[in-house]
Amino acid sequence: MKPDQSLILVVDDITSNLKILGGILQPKGFNVTFAKNGQQALERIVSSQPDLILLDLMMPEMDGLTVCKLLKEDDRFRKIPIIFLTASHEQDHLLQAFSEGAVDYIKKPFNAPELLARVETHLELKHLQDRDAQQLAQERLIRHVVQATMESLDLKDILKAAVDGIRDYFKADRVLIYQYIYEYMDSDRRELECSKGRIVAESLVNSYTSFLGLSLGECPWFVTDTKDPRSVHFYNTATNMETSHHKAKLLQWQVKAELVSPIFQRSEHWGSLIIHRCQSSEPWVPETVQVLSSLLEQLELAIQQAHLYQQLQLANQELRQLANVDSLTGVANRRYFDTYLAETWAQLQQEQALFSLILCDIDYFKAYNDHYGHPHGDACLQQVAQAIAQATHRPTDLAARYGGEEFALLLPHTSPEGAQQVAQRLQQNIAALAIPHAQSNLDPHLTLSIGLSTLMPNPASSPEQLVSMADRALYHAKEQGRNCLKIWDA
Numbered sequence: 158m159k160p161d162q163s164l165i166l167v168v169d170d171i172t173s174n175l176k177i178l179g180g181i182l183q184p185k186g187f188n189v190t191f192a193k194n195g196q197q198a199l200e201r202i203v204s205s206q207p208d209l210i211l212l213d214l215m216m217p218e219m220d221g222l223t224v225c226k227l228l229k230e231d232d233r234f235r236k237i238p239i240i241f242l243t244a245s246h247e248q249d250h251l252l253q254a255f256s257e258g259a260v261d262y263i264k265k266p267f268n269a270p271e272l273l274a275r276v277e278t279h280l281e282l283k284h285l286q287d288r289d290a291q292q293l294a295q296e297r298l299i300r301h302v303v304q305a306t307m308e309s310l311d312l313k314d315i316l317k318a319a320v321d322g323i324r325d326y327f328k329a330d331r332v333l334i335y336q337y338i339y340e341y342m343d344s345d346r347r348e349l350e351c352s353k354g355r356i357v358a359e360s361l362v363n364s365y366t367s368f369l370g371l372s373l374g375e376c377p378w379f380v381t382d383t384k385d386p387r388s389v390h391f392y393n394t395a396t397n398m399e400t401s402h403h404k405a406k407l408l409q410w411q412v413k414a415e416l417v418s419p420i421f422q423r424s425e426h427w428g429s430l431i432i433h434r435c436q437s438s439e440p441w442v443p444e445t446v447q448v449l450s451s452l453l454e455q456l457e458l459a460i461q462q463a464h465l466y467q468q469l470q471l472a473n474q475e476l477r478q479l480a481n482v483d484s485l486t487g488v489a490n491r492r493y494f495d496t497y498l499a500e501t502w503a504q505l506q507q508e509q510a511l512f513s514l515i516l517c518d519i520d521y522f523k524a525y526n527d528h529y530g531h532p533h534g535d536a537c538l539q540q541v542a543q544a545i546a547q548a549t550h551r552p553t554d555l556a557a558r559y560g561g562e563e564f565a566l567l568l569p570h571t572s573p574e575g576a577q578q579v580a581q582r583l584q585q586n587i588a589a590l591a592i593p594h595a596q597s598n599l600d601p602h603l604t605l606s607i608g609l610s611t612l613m614p615n616p617a618s619s620p621e622q623l624v625s626m627a628d629r630a631l632y633h634a635k636e637q638g639r640n641c642l643k644i645w646d647a
């Protein structure tokens with residue numbers, strides 16, 4: 158570490174001592190600042206944050222021990238090493254000095270090589286400690302984001318963990334993630350629509366305005382560099398002299414320092430990370446960019462992973478839906494009918510509620526197929542399926558293709574009377590279709606035979622029982638001449 162990168166505060170009530178110490182340190186390249194008493198020392202420390210303090214033990218009014226004690230009690234200054242300057246007759250106080258947190262002492266009169274050696278050693282130690290602490294904090298931040306990625310595949314959770322970690326690490330007051338919304342501008346070319354997008358994650362010190370959910374148009378304080386989209390931008394209202402719209406916006410929102418870094422997904426500009434400091438205008442240091450780049454690498458992976466997972470979930474959902482739907486008619490298939498029947502049965506058994514089932518069969522469908530041909534037969538099945546599905550509007554009711562030309566309607570929480578009304582509506586729907594059926598002995602149009610059953614699920618009964626009852630009622634309806642509704646009466 159070079160001496161000119163360090164600031165040393167020298168405190169002594171004797172001016173000649175200050176001159177001697179300055180005369181030893183300054184020619185070696187150290188930056189030195191001076192204080193003549195305890196009070197002045199404390200003021201200097203607040204304003205200039207020295208890397209090392211050479212502190213006179215004996216001073217009038219506030220002595221070195223008191224200054225040392227005050228500094229060790231303050232989180233901001235606790236880690237600044239203090240070397241005491243003592244006269245030989247003050248040795249008795251040294252023990253107390255060390256117990257107050259001093260790291261070393263130098264005896265008067267000063268020996269220049271010894272003084273320099275001690276100063277250099279403690280500056281080096283302080284530098285190493287700072288670097289360790291910074292590295293630890295960086296590792297903690299990255300680990301925080303990695304952990305969030307492992308614990309959740311939900312992008313919202315991951316982004317929230319990231320902004321919280323970043324705000325903590327950079328001692329910022331507001332951290333935002335802005336996500337662009339892409340749109341197909343023409344035919345198949347994907348282009349960035351800059352006005353679209355929104356703030357999707359935020360970490361905020363309570364007293365400041367929240368921007369969560371806002372679009373770029375509503376918070377136009379940051380810009381992206383279209384020439385170099387990967388560059389990181391720094392703004393500091395104290396040092397940046399340009400009087401732009403941007404600066405005016407920052408001031409309006411009490412932002413003193415801003416950092417905007419792009420977030421990429423493959424080669425695409427996915428969004429931006431925005432960090433605001435509102436209380437201090439502490440400038441961004443080069444290390445910031447390094448930390449950010451390894452953090453963003455992690456975040457970009459997490460976003461990619463969450464997106465993939467989302468796609469997988471959608472694909473699975475589609476697959477599940479496909480597996481449950483009858484491909485010809487679009488209503489539920491037999492497989493899903495069985496699953497839904499069993500699940501609903503268990504639920505209604507707990508609730509002690511009635512469960513009704515309608516089974517219906519197209520009259521003389523074999524003759525219909527033979528006469529009109531299979532393509533017409535398929536179209537007829539599709540129309541009938543829709544008419545059955547439209548007989549009920551409750552989301553918990555389920556229309557299904559039970560087999561061949563046989564359809565079913567599962568009606569939870571439905572009494573025999575209620576189910577009968579649904580069956581009648583169903584018959585009306587079929588009649589309204591008025592599908593010609595030249596081979597039917599009953600009617601010039603297509604008709605249905607319907608069987609209906611109702612049960613209160615209990616441990617002694619079973620879903621199979623509900624089905625077999627409806628099946629027997631349907632058989633009965635067919636025996637009675639078809640085109641009618643029969644209710645199973647136990």
Ligand SMILES: [Mg+2]
Nearest residue numbers: 170213215216
């Ligand atoms: Mg003195």
